[in-house]
Structures are given as C-alpha cells and as structure tokens.
Amino acid sequence: MESPTQSNRVLINANIRTLDPANPAAQALAVRDGRILALGRTDEIRALAAQFLPHAPVLDLQGKTVLPGFIDSHTHFLAGGFSLLAVDLRGARNPAEFVRRIADRARLTPRGEWVRGGGWDQETWPDSPLPHKQWIDACTADIPVFVTRTDLHIGLANSAALRLAGIGAGTPDPAGGEIYRDPATGDPTGILKDAAIKLLEAFIPKPSPDEQATALRLALAEAASHGVTSVQDVTDWKNPSWSEWELFRSFRRRHELTCRIYARLPLVDWDRARQALPAFEFGPAADPWLRFGGLKGFTDGSLGGRTAYFFEPYSDAPGYCGLLQEEMFPEEEMERRIREADQAGIPVSVHAIGDRANSLLFDIFERVAQANGPRDRRFRVEHAQHLLPEDIPRIAHQKIIASIQPAHVIDDGGWAERRIGPERARFTYAFRSLADAGVILAGGSDWTVAPLDPLLGIHAAVNRTTADGRNPAGWQPEQKLSVGQAVAAFTTGAAFAEFAETEKGTLTPGKFADLVVLSADPFTVETSRLREIQVLKTIAGGRLVFDS
Structure with missing residues (x-):
C-alpha cells in the first residue's frame, strides 16, 4: 500500500x-x-x-x-473486521453443517475464550428449524458459544454461555426482547432475541485494544478490496464506552485510515452523554477522513427473527405482530430524543423493518419537523424494508432518505412470503416504488449482515435474483432498479445522505x-x-x- x-x-x-x-x-x-x-x-x-x-x-x-469510489451507507464496520476472525456460518446449508463449523472452531479455541461468529440463516435449511443449544452442547463442552443469525437480531448461546450469564428458566424476558424456552420445562433453548442478547453480552470478554486494531485493519482492507472509499457506520452499537469511536480517532491521528468513516453513535446515548458528543460538521470545515455523523436509533428488530413490527400478524405465527425495541419504551421517549437531537442540529437515522415500525417512525419524523420548523435535516430511515403503499408518498413528501440494503433481497426473497404472505411482499424492498416517488436512495450492505460488496448490492437491486435459484427473473421484479439508479444509490445518493454531495459521489x-x-x-x-x-x-x- x-x-x-x-x-x-x-x-x-x-x-x-x-x-x-x-x-x-x-x-x-x-x-x-x-x-x-x-x-x-x-x-x-x-x-x-x-x-x-x-x-x-x-x-x-x-x-x-x-x-x-463506492459509499456504503450502512455498516457495522469494526464488527465486520471481527467477523473475518470468527467462525463463519454464512452459507451453512443445513443444521449438520452449522454444528460442524462450530465444532471445528471449538476444537481450536483455548479454554477461557468464547466461540463467536455468525451469519447462519435457518430459513435456508430443510423445514427451517431454529437452532437449539442441545445441537452444540456436546461438541463445545465448557467453551461458551454465542453465534448470531445473519440479521444480528437473534443469536444462539450454548449451555456454558447461558450458565455464565445466569440465564435460566426463571429469567424474565426483557422489554424489547425474548428468551426462547422449551414449552414443557420453561428452560431456555439458547435462542435470544434483540434486547435479550444484552443479558448475555455483558459476560462476553471485551476485546483488547490490540485486538480491536487488528479487526479495524482487516475491515479497512476488506473495504478497499471492494472499491469502498467511504462508510456510514453504526458505531458503538450497544457499547456505551464509545471505544470504536476512540479507535477510529486513533487511526485518524496516525493517518492509517484508508476509508472515510461517517460514524453514527447510539441515539439512546443522547440522554446519557449528550455533552460529550462530538460536533457535527460538514463541508470544507469537516475532517475529510473521520466525521461524527449524528445519532442512530432502532424501532424494531428483523423479519428473520420475527421481531420486525407489523400491523397484521405474521402469516406463519398467527396472532403475533413482532416486537418494538426497548428504546421505544416508555412511550414518547423515542420522539423526545429525536426532537431534542434535531433541535441541536444533529442528524438522526432510525432502523425500521416492519410496516408498522416504519409508519410509527414517519409519524414521529413528521411531528418533530413540525415542532422544530423547516431546515435541511435529512432524516433517514434505515432499511425501510416493509412498507404500506400509502407511506411511500409520505417518505417523499417529508424528504426522508431511504437507506437501503439491496443484497438482503438475495437471501430474504427466498422465504419472506412464508413470513408475511404475497400481498405484503409486494412492497418489501420496494426500491423502484421509492425511486419513482422521488425518494433519495442511499445504498449500503449492513455488513456483517451481508458482504461489504457494493457490486453485489448493485446486482441485487437490478436483478433481484435469490440465493435459492427460484426467481431467475427476479423476486418482485417490478421493484427492480435500473443500473444507473443502483449505481447512484452507492455514490451520489449515499453522498447526499451524509451531507457530503459537494465533496464526493461524483x-x-x-x-x-x-x-x-x-x-x-x-x-x-x-x-x-x-x-x-x-x-x-x-x-x-x-x-x-x-x-x-
């Protein structure tokens, strides 16, 4: 280099x-x-x-x-670097292969260390069973294991990990999360959803500064190999120490960054540490390599984990509509944080997957904009994955940026209709409908959820073929983007989303x-x-x- x-x-x-x-x-x-x-x-x-x-x-x-240079509008950058060091479960074709990969890693793991990693997707397995701690207990013994599903909103812990965390039959479900249990005994199966993951993460050893630096170097090299010259990162998610932000700063001081980072810190930290937030700057006054990019919040979970929040029940889980994230409680707290951050001139972006979560978020954005008055705020919805048709004009009217991750279509398109039925699936990853309405699209990967590969994202947006090979003409083909629209999402659209259209994108x-x-x-x-x-x-x- x-x-x-x-x-x-x-x-x-x-x-x-x-x-x-x-x-x-x-x-x-x-x-x-x-x-x-x-x-x-x-x-x-x-x-x-x-x-x-x-x-x-x-x-x-x-x-x-x-x-x-490509701009990835949604990464978990340091986690992506660590994923290159962890057990890779992406592409495991069945439960047996899932178990074998974990067993192989466990044999190489020193006592006292954890097996970490992820990328598994039970929807690609025969009969789609959620994994169970019993699958891996025999091959991992006393080595604690926690491996996340591809969407990061659900994970599997083995018995050793659950014991360390004190999670048992008597542990209550936290707000915004769920501990899966054996219906006969009440014992945890090992599956933890959203806020329940925090109960375990507190017991996972934190990486050392040297380990973090190694992971960041790997992430930077991965970005460069795929033509990514800027990322808009979800930084220090569930990490109140802001160690990732400090690591980025240290690399910047030593001129080691080879990719520009627009780092978004957790919205919930507005209440805890608003005085410590960096200044939001853009244009010539801003640091060209590392910028604080505002605050990032969450309304709901994921479709694969059945924690995306819908108006109507899941087609494969009658009576169940999903979960709101814990930061949506108590009522009005999400709106208050967004309103106060917006008053301070700080950009806000919020994760929303299910149609009801998206609709709730658009309501909040609309009320905040009315309360605080007109300005160039560039509110962002991260994912905008499942939408009511009537909400698409609202997004355009409010000038909300849709941060989209086209590569998710490759996996989700093979099974999403089992979750929500064909009618709701028509406006799943509704890229063309959004573009036709005049919504600015910012393209990203959600790495580590999908590979850090904009060319894969462009292919997915244009072709919408699925990994199972069942949609050669494209899944929901009416939602395909043109090549120009797809390339723009990863360049000009993403540059606009970070207030950097005068500096990059063309x-x-x-x-x-x-x-x-x-x-x-x-x-x-x-x-x-x-x-x-x-x-x-x-x-x-x-x-x-x-x-x-």
Missing part, C-alpha cells in the same frame, strides 16, 4: 464515468493533493500533468472503467479523488453479468489502497 503522502496521480486511457451530469465522461484525470484537479482527454491531461504534476505516477488503464474537479477501477462497465454489460465485474484498483484521496 502506498504512503499516505502519495496523493498526486494521473490516470489515462480510461473509460471514466463521472456521474456528473455536467461532464459525464472522460478519458483521463489528474489528482493533486488528494483531490481531482482535472478531467479530459488523455492528451489534455498528459499535457497538464507535465506542467503541474511532473513527478506524479501515471496509471494507463487500457480502457478499463472508472467510477466514483468525479468532479475539486472533489475527493476517491475512485474505483472495474474490470467491465456496469452500464454496458448484460445485467445478468453484473455479478461478474471485479474491482481492479481502489484509490482513496489519491492514494492507491487496493491493487488486484
């Missing part, structure tokens, strides 16, 4: 798609001091470089495609020299081949941070 001081560069003989309507295409560009100096024909930029950048390295891209003179070199042009390849496109190089602030 190049030195942080290497921020001048020249690219020639490229197919540059700037996404800037005023100058949509170019053959070459010049970078000075980490920002784009000029774009044009190769001969023009060669001449300019000879005069102003005589010592800058020159990359001859031989016709390869260049796009603005390749325009004066903006950050953040760009990605691709093996093919997503605008001209067959859409069925979008998934084949590879990242060849990633440049952030003029610095080459990935080279295949």
